[in-house]
Amino acid sequence: MSIRIKICGITRPEDGAEAARLGADAIGLVFYPKSPRNVSLVQAQAVIAALPPFVSVVALFVNPEREWVEEVLAACSIDILQFHGEEAAAFCRSFQRPYLKAVRVKPGLDLTAAAAEYPDARGLLTDAFVEGAHGGTGTTFDWTLLPANLPLPLILSGGLDDQNIKQAVAAVRPAAVDVSSGVEAAKGIKDAARMAAFISGARHGAV
Numbered sequence: 001m002s003i004r005i006k007i008c009g010i011t012r013p014e015d016g017a018e019a020a021r022l023g024a025d026a027i028g029l030v031f032y033p034k035s036p037r038n039v040s041l042v043q044a045q046a047v048i049a050a051l052p053p054f055v056s057v058v059a060l061f062v063n064p065e066r067e068w069v070e071e072v073l074a075a076c077s078i079d080i081l082q083f084h085g086e087e088a089a090a091f092c093r094s095f096q097r098p099y100l101k102a103v104r105v106k107p108g109l110d111l112t113a114a115a116a117e118y119p120d121a122r123g124l125l126t127d128a129f130v131e132g133a134h135g136g137t138g139t140t141f142d143w144t145l146l147p148a149n150l151p152l153p154l155i156l157s158g159g160l161d162d163q164n165i166k167q168a169v170a171a172v173r174p175a176a177v178d179v180s181s182g183v184e185a186a187k188g189i190k191d192a193a194r195m196a197a198f199i200s201g202a203r204h205g206a207v
């Protein structure tokens with residue numbers, strides 16, 4: 001199966017539509033008020049309305065209240081949930097939607113054990129550990145820390161950009177890649193040329 005590409009932190013309908021036109025498989029909407037890429041329900045609805053039907057919509061949360069996830073699901077057409085905090089598996093699965101679990105990688109973390117805690121997740125998304133931040137930092141981690149045989153599909157993220165994506169995909173061979181800051185012109189504003197180069201690099205790195 002060909003590599004899947006997610007462009008996260010979309011805040012504007014035109015950026016989501018452009019990501020889709022360039023060949024992204026999924027876009028991410030950040031429902032985390034502390035993020036510079038946080039979107040309101042109205043913003044999210046506008047982004048989703050501008051997307052073609054074949055692009056998956058991922059809703060990203062960080063340690064959310066249950067009611068907030070339910071409100072987003074009621075208001076927006078969401079395909080997949082992404083939990084980017086310290087959410088327990090029981091919480092993640094309680095919405096009865098496909099979900100991705102993010103882990104922030106640092107030396108000493110047992111990724112195989114971390115993945116095993118979320119057996120029903122659709123994928124394990126590996127981001128860089130940065131003290132005091134939950135994600136979207138543009139920081140890479142040491143890809144050699146990734147074990148060969150994770151029990152879940154691997155979604156590589158953390159500091160990927162249009163310059164390093166081909167090398168990253170060739171080295172790690174993930175099922176999917178995810179990027180936020182590495183294809184931006186400014187926080188929350190995507191750069192079409194960088195998105196195009198990222199998507200092309202990911203596809204070429206996978207061959």
Ligand SMILES: O=C(O)c1ccccc1N[C@@H]1O[C@H](COP(=O)(O)O)[C@@H](O)[C@H]1O
Pocket residue numbers: 008009028030032035036037038060062084125127134135136137138139157158159160178179180181182
């Ligand atoms: O994008 C954000 O602002 C964000 C905030 C809080 C948690 C996660 C966030 N984004 C996710 O972080 C990773 C890596 O981002 P980057 O490419 O290094 O900027 C990515 O999975 C985003 O989905």
